[in-house]
Amino acid sequence: MKDLKIKTRLLAFAGGLAAFIIILNIIHIGVMSTLNDSAADVAGKWTPTVSSAQGVRAQASAFRALEFQYAADTTNSDAAKQQMDTVQKAVESVLASCVAAAPDNASKQLAANVQSAWATYLKTHQAATGSASEMLSALNGDAQNQYTALDQACGKLADYAQKQASVTSDSAAAAFRAAQTVSIIVTVLAVMAVFILCAFIYRGVTGPVEKIVDSAMKAASGDFSGSIDYTSKGEMGPLAEHLNKIIGQLKTYGNYIQEITKVLNQMADGELDVQLTYDYAGVFAQIKQALNHLSESLNQTMGQINAAADQVSTNAAQVSSGAQDLSSGATEQAASVEELAATINGISDHVRTNADSARDVNEQVTEVSVKLRQSNEQMQGLIAAMHDISDSSSQINRIIKTIEDIAFQTNILALNAAIEAAHAGNAGKGFAVVAEEVRNLASKSAEASQSTADLIKSSLQAVKHGSQLADETAQSLTSVVEGGHQITASVQQIAEASSEQATSIEQVTQGVDQISNVIQTNTATSEEAAAASQELASEAHLMKDLVAKFKLRSEAQDDSEESTPVQQEADVPEPEEVSHPVEQPSLPEAQTYPENIDEDSFEDISSVSADVHDKY
Amino acid sequence: MNNEGFEAVNVAVDGNNDEMKGKYLTFWTDDQLFGVPIKDVVQIVGMQKITQIPEYPDYAKGIINLRGTIVPLIDVRLRLGKPEKEYNDRTCIIVTSVNNSYFGFIVDEVEEVTDISDDMISPPPKLSGDTVNKYLTGIARMNDKLVLTIDTAKILGEEEFDALLQSAE
Numbered sequence: 001m002k003d004l005k006i007k008t009r010l011l012a013f014a015g016g017l018a019a020f021i022i023i024l025n026i027i028h029i030g031v032m033s034t035l036n037d038s039a040a041d042v043a044g045k046w047t048p049t050v051s052s053a054q055g056v057r058a059q060a061s062a063f064r065a066l067e068f069q070y071a072a073d074t075t076n077s078d079a080a081k082q083q084m085d086t087v088q089k090a091v092e093s094v095l096a097s098c099v100a101a102a103p104d105n106a107s108k109q110l111a112a113n114v115q116s117a118w119a120t121y122l123k124t125h126q127a128a129t130g131s132a133s134e135m136l137s138a139l140n141g142d143a144q145n146q147y148t149a150l151d152q153a154c155g156k157l158a159d160y161a162q163k164q165a166s167v168t169s170d171s172a173a174a175a176f177r178a179a180q181t182v183s184i185i186v187t188v189l190a191v192m193a194v195f196i197l198c199a200f201i202y203r204g205v206t207g208p209v210e211k212i213v214d215s216a217m218k219a220a221s222g223d224f225s226g227s228i229d230y231t232s233k234g235e236m237g238p239l240a241e242h243l244n245k246i247i248g249q250l251k252t253y254g255n256y257i258q259e260i261t262k263v264l265n266q267m268a269d270g271e272l273d274v275q276l277t278y279d280y281a282g283v284f285a286q287i288k289q290a291l292n293h294l295s296e297s298l299n300q301t302m303g304q305i306n307a308a309a310d311q312v313s314t315n316a317a318q319v320s321s322g323a324q325d326l327s328s329g330a331t332e333q334a335a336s337v338e339e340l341a342a343t344i345n346g347i348s349d350h351v352r353t354n355a356d357s358a359r360d361v362n363e364q365v366t367e368v369s370v371k372l373r374q375s376n377e378q379m380q381g382l383i384a385a386m387h388d389i390s391d392s393s394s395q396i397n398r399i400i401k402t403i404e405d406i407a408f409q410t411n412i413l414a415l416n417a418a419i420e421a422a423h424a425g426n427a428g429k430g431f432a433v434v435a436e437e438v439r440n441l442a443s444k445s446a447e448a449s450q451s452t453a454d455l456i457k458s459s460l461q462a463v464k465h466g467s468q469l470a471d472e473t474a475q476s477l478t479s480v481v482e483g484g485h486q487i488t489a490s491v492q493q494i495a496e497a498s499s500e501q502a503t504s505i506e507q508v509t510q511g512v513d514q515i516s517n518v519i520q521t522n523t524a525t526s527e528e529a530a531a532a533s534q535e536l537a538s539e540a541h542l543m544k545d546l547v548a549k550f551k552l553r554s555e556a557q558d559d560s561e562e563s564t565p566v567q568q569e570a571d572v573p574e575p576e577e578v579s580h581p582v583e584q585p586s587l588p589e590a591q592t593y594p595e596n597i598d599e600d601s602f603e604d605i606s607s608v609s610a611d612v613h614d615k616y
Numbered sequence: 617m618n619n620e621g622f623e624a625v626n627v628a629v630d631g632n633n634d635e636m637k638g639k640y641l642t643f644w645t646d647d648q649l650f651g652v653p654i655k656d657v658v659q660i661v662g663m664q665k666i667t668q669i670p671e672y673p674d675y676a677k678g679i680i681n682l683r684g685t686i687v688p689l690i691d692v693r694l695r696l697g698k699p700e701k702e703y704n705d706r707t708c709i710i711v712t713s714v715n716n717s718y719f720g721f722i723v724d725e726v727e728e729v730t731d732i733s734d735d736m737i738s739p740p741p742k743l744s745g746d747t748v749n750k751y752l753t754g755i756a757r758m759n760d761k762l763v764l765t766i767d768t769a770k771i772l773g774e775e776e777f778d779a780l781l782q783s784a785e
Contacts, residue, residue, distance in 0.1 A: 408662075415660050419641065435729075
């Protein structure tokens with residue numbers, strides 16, 4: 001029994017169950033055929049006989065009712081006759097079917113009785129069809145009895161058929177009860193057999209399964225001590241055997257995991273100088289390799305992190321100092337820009353004053369220009385007056401010429417008088433004195449006219465000189481007026497230029513404000529950078545402290561060689577990507593950090609200034 | 617002036633030689649002051665229209681009609697060998713009477729009628745064969761001026777005198 005396979009057991013169970021079902025069905029089919037026969041007897045034989053007997057009775061009753069109608073009502077005798085013929089045919093047809101359907105001899109006899117009673121009654125009827133009175137007498141006479149006989153014959157037939165139907169039905173009920181009993185017994189037996197077979201199969205399967213489950217649960221909970229004590233040629237035997245192998249392998253793996261756990265704990269505690277001793281099988285060989293690789297990598301990485309933390313600390317200090325320098329420089333810049341803004345404001349005021357002054361100068365120059373034009377007109381009047389003076393002087397000159405002529409003539413006259421007086425001798429002495437006086441007068445007159453002429457001449461020269469000067473002055477005034485126009489234009493240009501300067505200086509002021517904002521932002525940024533770099537330095541120290549907690553392989557083997565953070569061991573295969581960062585440190589040198597920062601910041605500042613320059 | 621005046625002059629010339637002695641009429645020619653005795657002087661007239669006479673010497677400029685009397689004219693400048701000068705309103709004609717003949721001397725300017733005593737007159741410098749000496753009678757010093765006194769008759773040569781006189785007539 002133990003070596004039977006689960007398949008075999010299940011097949012036996014299914015076969016037994018099928019046999020029970022087949023037996024039960026055979027019994028059922030037999031009982032049901034009996035019941036079917038009984039039902040067919042009732043439905044096909046006896047029920048039609050009962051119905052046809054009762055049909056005959058009903059039709060005969062209807063016939064008799066028509067006869068009475070015929071007898072009572074003579075007005076419609078033909079119609080009543082026709083109806084009576086129709087009903088007569090219906091009675092005869094039902095009677096024929098009743099006789100034909102009679103199932104046994106007794107019923108056939110009873111049907112024949114009915115037929116004969118109908119024939120008797122019909123005979124009486126046909127004899128009385130001549131008139132209504134005859135019919136009425138016949139109805140009350142012989143026909144009365146004959147009808148009663150017919151009715152009784154019909155009732156006998158119906159009772160007999162009814163009785164036969166109930167007999168058949170009772171036999172069918174007895175057969176059904178017998179079959180019910182058999183069915184219950186067989187069903188109970190079948191259920192019992194099913195339970196027995198199930199228990200048998202269950203016991204064959206669950207025994208080893210429970211053992212296997214116990215061992216598997218132990219193994220699942222980490223206890224690999226137990227093994228399954230079960231051997232069988234069925235399916236459970238190999239299952240238990242392989243499960244035992246699995247548990248044994250798991251035990252080995254447990255040892256692996258224990259060692260790996262130990263090593264990982266050591267690494268977690270900072271002991272990075274660890275090696276795995278077991279000869280790991282299967283995927284655990286990869287784990288061993290990976291763990292050794294991890295140890296190597298962590299050694300190298302921690303060494304690099306240590307060095308990087310050093311460099312980060314140094315560079316962060318430099319960045320901090322640089323950022324502080326930048327911050328102080330930005331503060332100085334802000335101060336300078338504020339001074340510049342103040343200076344520009346002063347320049348703006350000056351330029352505005354300049355513009356106002358230029359406007360005043362413009363107005364004054366315009367007034368001066370008007371006055372100069374007036375002066376020029378007055379100068380032209382002066383020149384005209386000079387010309388008048390010159391003309392008058394020329395006329396005076398002519399008059400003086402005339403006076404001179406007169407004086408000359410007078411002189412000659414006086415001389416002639418003197419000559420006459422001399423010729424007159426003593427008599428002319430007094431005349432000579434008068435002539436002398438006249439000559440003196442003429443001489444004085446000539447002198448006076450001469451001096452007047454000289455004066456007029458000098459006056460004319462003066463007037464001429466004055467005219468020249470007046471002309472020159474007029475020309476000068478004209479050029480002065482033109483110069484005044486030019487001055488007006490220039491002052492206008494100065495005023496416009498001053499206005500443009502004022503506008504430009506406003507834009508410069510805005511630009512300086514923007515520069516001031518940028519510098520304030522720069523100051524804040526550089527202060528933030530200084531704070532961030534100081535924080536970075538402290539973080540680097542913290543990182544260094546954290547890294548110092550790890551005991552590296554190189555430190556364990558050779559403390560003096562700090563430059564090579566990891567020394568490779570011979571039995572550990574060296575991955576190239578591990579040694580690569582050691583040979584080529586990815587971190588830049590310490591001096592390059594501040595330069596980069598300075599250049600970046602300068603680029604920022606220059607870009608900002610370039611932006612500002614572009615805006616203005 | 618009129619004809620009666622001429623006659624009176626003629627009378628005076630005839631009868632008052634003593635009174636007229638020592639009186640000179642001075643005139644300017646070529647910036648030199650000359651003096652002619654007043655007894656020779658008839659009249660002073662202004663410049664007038666001159667009628668030129670052909671074949672006269674250069675210094676004889678022509679003749680004028682002085683109230684009906686033909687007066688030949690001598691340009692003193694040219695007669696004294698000085699450069700000719702254009703006449704102006706100062707130029708005068710001194711009409712003289714020499715040997716009862718009228719001559720007109722064209723001078724640059726008439727100065728005055730003045731008294732020159734004999735003691736003021738020095739004899740002219742002697743230069744042999746000098747024609748100037750024929751009419752230059754002396755040199756008088758008057759204050760700061762020197763006056764060359766000339767003989768009216770001798771300023772013309774004998775031939776010239778006659779020729780002129782003839783042509784005038």
